[in-house]
Amino acid sequence: MFLSLATGxxxxxIVFQDLKLFLSFLLGAALAYLNFLTLKKEGGELLARxxxxxMSCLDRPYQRxxxxxxxxxxxxxxxxxxxxYFLITRLGLHPVFLLLGFTLIYFQIFVVMIRFWLRKKESF
Structure with a gap:
């Protein structure tokens, strides 16, 4: 993830030579990475609970x-x-590059899942 973040x-x-666009992309990717880490942690806790x-044989074990x-x-x-909203309105960062950075992490996860699925499919 860090390699794709750094490369992107x-x-x-290099392409746009604008510090504001660079910071927009970087902050979007950093927010996505933090969101992914917290979601991963809470998802593991949910599965454990x-x-x-x-195992305790409760009636509706996962509803709450x-x-x-x-x-x-x-x-x-x-x-x-x-x-x-704060980054776009107050700091004036570019919304398209914020979203590009944010979707970069999730696009990478999607690609890794597709590659994993194709490898599993080939092994059968």
Missing amino acids: SLGVL VYQNV ERTLFLIKVYLRLLAIGIIF
């Missing part, structure tokens, strides 16, 4: 945990939207 940021800096509840997880995800998205 350097590419934006669901597993623990299933799932609801809390979704509330956290939507609150995080709201916070990221507020941060983007």
